[in-house]
Amino acid sequence: MREYTGAVLFVDILGISALTTSEKPLIEPRDFLALGAKTGSDGSNQLFCANLLSKFRKTLRQRRRDGLHISQLSDCAFLWSKKPSLVVEAARDLFQQNASTGILARAGMTYGQIIEPEKTNTSLGQFICGEAVTRAAKLEGAGKGSRVFIDREIGGLHIQSMSPKAFEGLPNPSDYRVVDEFLWFSCPKDLESRADKAARLKGIATQIIRFRHAPAFRWNASSAAGRIHIGATIERLSVAAKALALEMNVEPPHFALQTSEVFQELYEDAQYSSEREQKLHARVERWHEEYKP
Missing domain, CATH: 3.30.70.1230 (Nucleotide cyclase, GGDEF domain)
Structure with a gap:
C-alpha cells in the first residue's frame, strides 16, 4: 500500500x-x-x-x-x-x-x-x-x-x-x-479588479436563476426534499451575492435573489421554464451593463 x-x-x-x-x-x-x-x-x-x-x-x-x-x-x-x-x-x-x-x-x-x-x-x-x-x-x-x-x-x-x-x-x-x-460559485482571484468582481457577481446571479428556473432542475423541485436542497442553494448564493455587492458598493440584483423559505412558499411547477429563465438572464445582463466599470 x-x-x-x-x-x-x-x-x-x-x-x-x-x-x-x-x-x-x-x-x-x-x-x-x-x-x-x-x-x-x-x-x-x-x-x-x-x-x-x-x-x-x-x-x-x-x-x-x-x-x-x-x-x-x-x-x-x-x-x-x-x-x-x-x-x-x-x-x-x-x-x-x-x-x-x-x-x-x-x-x-x-x-x-x-x-x-x-x-x-x-x-x-x-x-x-x-x-x-x-x-x-x-x-x-x-x-x-x-x-x-x-x-x-x-x-x-x-x-x-x-x-x-x-x-x-x-x-x-x-x-x-x-x-x-x-465557494465553488464565487472563486475570486488573488488580485481582483472591480471588473472581475462585477463579472463574478453576474455569474452568481446567473447561477441563482438557473436553480430557480432552469427546466433541468424541475424534477428536483417537484418534491419537498428537493425544494429544501434547491432553496438552500439559492439562499447561500444570494448571501454571497449580497456580500459581494456590499463590497463593491452597488445595488444587488434583488430580482434574482431569494431566501430558501420564500422559494419554497412561492414554488410552482410552471416556474421551471426556458422563457422565465431567459427573461431573468436578460435582466442580469442589463443590471451588469449598469454596474460594470
Whole structure:
C-alpha cells in the first residue's frame, strides 16, 4: 500500500434515492428534453436516472488531469491528488458544469491521509481509503444544498491564483455550529479588479436563476426534499451575492435573489421554464451593463 498526504473530494448527486425508489413516476417527457436525453420506450424514473448518471460521468471525464485521480461509484465519485490545487480546481469546475447541465450535487473536501494500492486492477476501477477519505464522505452531509463542505486543513492551504476568500465559514442556523465551505460559485482571484468582481457577481446571479428556473432542475423541485436542497442553494448564493455587492458598493440584483423559505412558499411547477429563465438572464445582463466599470 502507498500512503501519502493529499486532497480528497467526495461528490454525491442529490435526489437519486427518491428517484429510484419511488413507486410513482416523478419524471415527465420534458425532463428528458431538458437533460438532452432520449425518453426510450417508457420514460421511467430508472431510465432518467441512468441518463443522469451518464451525464455525471461525462462531466467527471472532462475533469481528468495529470496527477488527478477520479473514481465514480454510481451516483457519487471520489477525486483525489497529492496536489490540493488540482482537487480544488476540479471541484469548482465540476460544480459549475453540474449547474449548467442540471445535476444537483453536494460534496465534502478534505486534506490529509490517503492510502491506495501500489498496483490497481483498473478494470474494476480505482479505490482509496484513509482518514481524509473518511472525513470527506462524512462532511458531504454537513448541510443542505449544492455546496462543498470542507475541513480546516484544506481551507487553510494556499491555492495558487485563488483568493482565501473562496473558503468561508458560516454558522449553521440550527445549532450555530460554524460550517466551513468552498465557494465553488464565487472563486475570486488573488488580485481582483472591480471588473472581475462585477463579472463574478453576474455569474452568481446567473447561477441563482438557473436553480430557480432552469427546466433541468424541475424534477428536483417537484418534491419537498428537493425544494429544501434547491432553496438552500439559492439562499447561500444570494448571501454571497449580497456580500459581494456590499463590497463593491452597488445595488444587488434583488430580482434574482431569494431566501430558501420564500422559494419554497412561492414554488410552482410552471416556474421551471426556458422563457422565465431567459427573461431573468436578460435582466442580469442589463443590471451588469449598469454596474460594470
